[in-house]
Amino acid sequence: MKMKQRNSIKLLALGVVSIAGLLAGCGTSSSTGSSSTPTNQSSGSSSIPKGITLHVLSYWQPEEMTVIKQLAAQWGKEHGDTVVVDQNSATGSNKFSNWAQAVRAGTGPDVAIAMPSDNLGTFYQEGLLAPATLMNPSDYPSSVAEGVKMGGKYYAYPVAAQSVALLYNKKEISTPPTTWSEFVADANKYGFNMAQEQFYYDYVFIGGMGGYIFKDNNGTLDPNDIGLANEGAVAGFQLLQDMDLKYHWMNPSVNQSIATTQFDNGKVGMFISGPWDVAAAQKAGIDVGVAPIPTLPNGKPGTPLISNLTAIVSDKSKNVAAAQSLAQYLTNASAELQYFKADADLPALSSLQSNSEITSNAIAKGFVDQLNTAVASPNIAQMQSVYSAQSIITSILNGKLTASAGAKQFVANIKSAISVQEG
Structure with missing residues (x-):
């Protein structure tokens, strides 16, 4: 089974977040005030304008990038929009904090995917995260859902979960x-x-x-x-x-x-x-x-x-409703199963943790069984x-x-x- 430490555990050793350089070419700007949107509010296609361009920053590896680009293109086709997917290039202490730096500057992506949940507290304190309005916490093990909850709301869409x-x-x-x-x-x-x-x-x-x-x-x-x-x-x-x-x-x-x-x-x-x-x-x-x-x-x-990898939406996005829909699409059951097939990323959704394609893999099943006693990382x-x-x-x-x-x-x-x- 091929799965990796790169996106989450190394983050823990680095002490989560530090200042980094700007990202270029990802056009977002003013806040939409989405922070007041109730969690799990539905977002129909009618609320998503056509002809817009959304930017996604991926912290995953090439195997997952292939899947993400395919899914983003499908979502764009369904909504008449364009989605540009970029691979994160920052390393070391800049690897994850570059997202915050770019969002502060108004140049950050609308959506980031494979963002370790350990970063969320700092981003939340700064008001950089839009609540994950389409995330249903009952779809996840409680320890996974709690890992993205702050101030009584959920601020990310879990896409993969892992523990030792x-x-x-x-x-x-x-x-x-x-x-x-x-x-x-x-x-x-x-x-x-x-x-x-x-x-x-x-x-x-x-x-x-x-x-x-x-x-x-x-x-x-x-x-x-x-x-x-x-x-x-x-x-x-x-x-x-x-x-x-x-x-x-x-x-x-x-x-x-x-x-x-x-x-x-x-x-x-x-x-x-x-x-x-x-x-x-x-x-x-x-x-x-x-x-x-x-x-x-x-x-x-x-x-x-538990180390959660998540999709997050920038509160500075010009198109928060569209970004929420895209983030949900990139983390739904079909997407999570494709990430598992691509690079053995263990799904965060409860329904998939009992999926035969995962439980038939002895290595994957061992880690999934461990998640039953794992606890959310603060x-x-x-x-x-x-x-x-x-x-x-x-x-x-x-x-x-x-x-x-x-x-x-x-x-x-x-x-x-x-x-x-x-x-």
Whole structure:
């Protein structure tokens, strides 16, 4: 199965958003006031003018670009309009923030697709997003829908969803472990690793043991209430430390590159990662299996963070109603199934996650099954401060700090980073 990390997880490591250069040639300008449009309001063809040109910026790869261009042309033909699809060319810290820079300048695209949902909080704060008026939250798993909800409204159309799961070498492990005791036995015998230095991966255990990132108060995240040093979070950090100092499965120097290489070379039989690492392992000759992460010592499932890829509409578009219709068209069930066929992107829609074309693919099914216990990654702007403070985790792993002291320092560092972020 070929799927990738490029659009979402690297974003998490970068800390979400930074300033970037302008995009050229995408003509949008004044706001239409669509922010007051009720969520899920229908937008009939009669409200879409003929003869307009809409611009779409894609953050996806060439495989998906082919599909997007075909769908955009079909939508344009149906409505008597023209759609220009451009491939994002920015890289590094500019990769996603270029959209915001262009929208602020009035030159941004009407629609962006494959935008990781982690960016939405910053864009929302700036008033750059139009509410996704044609998005029906009941069409998605709640954890997927919540990932695009801010201020009581939905601001994006989910198009793909992914999380980490347990990758295992089927030549060594015929049946994946489902309980913590089975997992320990297999890890002791066949080896296990993961990118422990990255909070994104660690939250499988921190959240599963009872920690939380920001308190969820009836759908509103409170950045002042951080649950990464409560009793459950400390237990999760202790579990991560035990992997190094008690079980000796890893050492604190094992990063994502080392962990991936060891699994691909057959040195360890189990590895926590996402769809983006499957193809390389298969190419290296590993018979890859994918399964949900086993239950933790508390008997509860792990809680990987969901990475949503989305389509968003600029609130500065001259043709918001048309852009909403196009964004919905590019993310409907037919489109999501085509993206899966093109490059194995796991669909966000609930109906497709049980589609036979997906469940018949053992790799895809393993990741889809994991989504049942995955949780929405916080989409508020303060989430970038969590990632900017994650370097303290290494001091927990190597025993320089106890799990309790390290967790408290982690929270203190996050709060300090938020203060700097908010000025």
